[in-house]
Amino acid sequence: MSGDGPRLSEEGLIARHFAPLAGPGADGLRDDAASLSPTPGHDLVVTVDAVVAGVHYFPDDPPASVAAKALGVNLSDLAAKGAAPRGFLLTLALAPDWTEDWLAAFARGLGEAAALHGCPLLGGDTVRAAGPTLISVTAFGEVPAGGIVRRGTARAGDLICVSGTIGDAAIGLRLRLESKTAWARALRPEDRAHLADRYLHPRPRLALASAIRRFATAAMDVSDGLAGDLAKMLPGLMGRIETAAVPLSAAACAAIRLEPALMEPALTGGDDYEILCTVAPDDLDAFRAQAAAAGVPVTSIGTVAAGEGAPVFRGPDGAERRFPRGSFSHF
Amino acid sequence: MSGDGPRLSEEGLIARHFAPLAGPGADGLRDDAASLSPTPGHDLVVTVDAVVAGVHYFPDDPPASVAAKALGVNLSDLAAKGAAPRGFLLTLALAPDWTEDWLAAFARGLGEAAALHGCPLLGGDTVRAAGPTLISVTAFGEVPAGGIVRRGTARAGDLICVSGTIGDAAIGLRLRLESKTAWARALRPEDRAHLADRYLHPRPRLALASAIRRFATAAMDVSDGLAGDLAKMLPGLMGRIETAAVPLSAAACAAIRLEPALMEPALTGGDDYEILCTVAPDDLDAFRAQAAAAGVPVTSIGTVAAGEGAPVFRGPDGAERRFPRGSFSHF
Numbered sequence: 001m002s003g004d005g006p007r008l009s010e011e012g013l014i015a016r017h018f019a020p021l022a023g024p025g026a027d028g029l030r031d032d033a034a035s036l037s038p039t040p041g042h043d044l045v046v047t048v049d050a051v052v053a054g055v056h057y058f059p060d061d062p063p064a065s066v067a068a069k070a071l072g073v074n075l076s077d078l079a080a081k082g083a084a085p086r087g088f089l090l091t092l093a094l095a096p097d098w099t100e101d102w103l104a105a106f107a108r109g110l111g112e113a114a115a116l117h118g119c120p121l122l123g124g125d126t127v128r129a130a131g132p133t134l135i136s137v138t139a140f141g142e143v144p145a146g147g148i149v150r151r152g153t154a155r156a157g158d159l160i161c162v163s164g165t166i167g168d169a170a171i172g173l174r175l176r177l178e179s180k181t182a183w184a185r186a187l188r189p190e191d192r193a194h195l196a197d198r199y200l201h202p203r204p205r206l207a208l209a210s211a212i213r214r215f216a217t218a219a220m221d222v223s224d225g226l227a228g229d230l231a232k233m234l235p236g237l238m239g240r241i242e243t244a245a246v247p248l249s250a251a252a253c254a255a256i257r258l259e260p261a262l263m264e265p266a267l268t269g270g271d272d273y274e275i276l277c278t279v280a281p282d283d284l285d286a287f288r289a290q291a292a293a294a295g296v297p298v299t300s301i302g303t304v305a306a307g308e309g310a311p312v313f314r315g316p317d318g319a320e321r322r323f324p325r326g327s328f329s330h331f
Numbered sequence: 332m333s334g335d336g337p338r339l340s341e342e343g344l345i346a347r348h349f350a351p352l353a354g355p356g357a358d359g360l361r362d363d364a365a366s367l368s369p370t371p372g373h374d375l376v377v378t379v380d381a382v383v384a385g386v387h388y389f390p391d392d393p394p395a396s397v398a399a400k401a402l403g404v405n406l407s408d409l410a411a412k413g414a415a416p417r418g419f420l421l422t423l424a425l426a427p428d429w430t431e432d433w434l435a436a437f438a439r440g441l442g443e444a445a446a447l448h449g450c451p452l453l454g455g456d457t458v459r460a461a462g463p464t465l466i467s468v469t470a471f472g473e474v475p476a477g478g479i480v481r482r483g484t485a486r487a488g489d490l491i492c493v494s495g496t497i498g499d500a501a502i503g504l505r506l507r508l509e510s511k512t513a514w515a516r517a518l519r520p521e522d523r524a525h526l527a528d529r530y531l532h533p534r535p536r537l538a539l540a541s542a543i544r545r546f547a548t549a550a551m552d553v554s555d556g557l558a559g560d561l562a563k564m565l566p567g568l569m570g571r572i573e574t575a576a577v578p579l580s581a582a583a584c585a586a587i588r589l590e591p592a593l594m595e596p597a598l599t600g601g602d603d604y605e606i607l608c609t610v611a612p613d614d615l616d617a618f619r620a621q622a623a624a625a626g627v628p629v630t631s632i633g634t635v636a637a638g639e640g641a642p643v644f645r646g647p648d649g650a651e652r653r654f655p656r657g658s659f660s661h662f
Binding site for chain 1: 342422552
C-alpha cells in the first residue's frame with residue numbers, strides 16, 4: 001500500500017485520497033451506494049456534466065483546477081435551477097499515463113471545492129480510460145417542492161438578466177491559445193491573470209439560488225456562450241439584447257479595446273458559468289436588490305420579444321447583429 | 332436535422348433519440364437538470380458506475396446490450412441496497428467513430444431496459460471521447476428512511492447467501508475469448524448461448540430488494556467475483572464457503588465437467604450481478620421463502636467466521652482453498 005511501490009488497487013486509492021472527502025450517507029466510500037435523506041417538503045434537483053482533457057480543459061491544467069471545474073460546472077447548473085447543493089458522485093476515467101501525484105492533487109482540490117460550496121462527495125467509480133482523462137460529476141441539490149426554475153419558461157416582455165460579467169473566460173481561453181499576439185502582449189499582467197483565472201476557475205453562483213427561485217421566470221447558466229444559450233432558453237421567442245448593456249469586466253474591456261474582434265467570442269464563447277435568467281419588469285428592482293444582498297451583481301441586458309429566431313444584439317450605433325453559428329459546443 | 336446530412340448537434344441527437352425516454356421531472360430533456368420528488372419518509376439511494384468499451388464490454392457487442400449492461404450494473408447496486416429504482420442520469424462519451432445508427436440502437440435498448448425496470452431517464456451529458464466509448468450511469472433509488480442495507484455490517488455467525496447462480500458470466504467471457512478450445516467446442520449450443528447471454532445481459536435482482544431490506548444484515552452485488560467481493564463485504568471477518576453449495580447453472584456445470592479449471596474463474600471472475608448477502612441463521616427460512624415468492628432463488632453457501640483474511644472455500648474433499656489474488660478488477 002506504499003505510494004513508492006506498485007500502484008494501489010482501486011480500493012486503496014479511494015481509501016487514501018477520496019474517503020477523507022466523504023459526506024454523511026457515504027459510509028466512508030466503503031459501500032457501492034450512498035444514502036441521501038431529503039429535507040421534508042423538498043424536491044431533489046439532479047444534474048450531470050462531464051469534462052474531458054483536451055476538450056473542456058488543458059491536460060496540463062493544475063489538477064486542483066480541473067477538479068474545481070468538474071464540480072463547479074455542475075454546481076452552476078444547480079444554482080441556475082434555484083437549488084442548494086447536497087452532495088455529488090464522481091466518475092473518474094483515468095488516462096493511461098495518470099500518476100498518483102496527479103490524483104492526490106486532484107482529490108485535494110476536489111475536497112477544497114466541495115467544502116467551499118458545502119457539497120460533500122457521496123460516492124464514485126474509477127475506471128481506466130484508453131483515451132484522455134474524463135471526469136463526470138453528478139450533483140444533487142434541493143429546492144422547496146415544486147420550486148425548480150426551468151429553462152424554457154420565459155414570457156414575451158420579460159427582461160433578460162445576467163450575473164457577474166460575460167466573456168472573461170472566452171477571452172481567457174483566446175489568451176491562452178494566442179499568447180504571442182499583439183493584443184495579448186499589450187494587456188496588463190493583472191488583466192491577463194484575471195481572464196486566465198476566469199477560464200480556469202468557474203464560480204458557481206450558488207449565492208443567487210434563492211433570488212432566482214423567487215424572481216426568475218426562467219433560468220440557465222451560461223456554459224456554451226451567451227448568444228447560443230439565449231437561443232436555447234427562448235424557444236419560440238426571441239431575445240433582443242443591447243450589446244452595450246452586456247456587463248464586461250475591466251480586463252475584458254481592455255482586451256476588446258486592444259482587439260475589437262474579441263467582442264464576438266465574448267458574446268458567443270463558452271465557460272462563463274454566470275446565470276442567465278428572465279424576470280418580469282416589475283420584479284427587476286427587487287431581484288437586483290436581493291442579488292446584491294447576496295453579493296452577486298445582476299444586470300438587465302435586454303428583453304424577451306415575440307417571434308422566433310436567433311437573438312438580436314443591437315450595437316451602440318443601432319446596427320443589429322445575430323450570431324447564426326450559435327454557441328460554442330463542446331460536443 | 333436529417334440523419335443523411337451532417338451530424339446532428341448534441342441537442343438534435345438528444346431530442347431525436349433520448350427525449351422519448353425521459354421520465355417525469357426530466358422536462359423532456361430540454362433543461363440542464365431534473366427534478367425528483369422523493370416519496371415522503373424515504374431516503375434516496377444513489378450510485379454511479381461506468382462501463383468502458385474494451386474493458387467492461389466488447390466494442391462489437393450489440394448497442395442495445397451495452398445499454399442494458401450500463402443501466403443494469405447500477406440497478407444491481409440499488410437492488411443490493413434494498414432500494415427500488417426511481418430514475419437515472421447518463422453520461423455518454425462517444426468514441427470518434429460513433430455512428431448515429433449505433434446511437435439509435437443504444438437509445439432503443441436503453442429505453443427498453445429502463446421501461447422493464449421502471450427506471451426512467453432523467454437527464455444526461457454527451458461528450459466526445461478521443462478514446463473508447465464510455466458510459467457512466469447514475470441511478471437513484473428509494474428505501475424507507477434509514478433502510479439502506481450496508482455492505483460491511485455482517486456479524487460472525489451469520490449465514491452467507493447468494494441469489495441465482497454464480498460463475499455463468501465469467502465462463503461466458505472465457506467462452507468468448509477461447510471459443511476454439513476443446514471445452515468450448517464440446518459444450519452444447521444451448522449451454523453456450525446461456526453462458527454468453529449471462530455475460531452480455533446482467534439481470535439486476537430488483538425483485539429481491541424488499542427481502543434484502545427485511546432480512547439481510549449486509550449485502551452487495553457480485554460484480555468483481557464471489558471470492559473478492561466476499562473479502563470486501565467482510566472486513567475484519569472471514570467467509571467460510573462450502574464450494575459444493577455454490578449454486579451453478581446447468582450450463583456452468585457442463586462447462587466445468589469438461590474443463591475443471593473453470594471452477595476458479597467461476598468463483599473469482601466478475602459480472603455475476605447476483606446478490607451476495609448475510610442473514611441471521613434464524614431468518615434463513617423466511618428469507619428464502621420471501622425470495623422464492625419474489626421469483627428469485629437464494630442459496631446459503633457458508634458462514635461468517637471471526638478472524639480476518641481471504642475467504643476460505645472448502646471443497647467436497649475437505650481441502651481448503653483461498654484465492655489470494657482476490658477479485659477480478661476492471662480498474
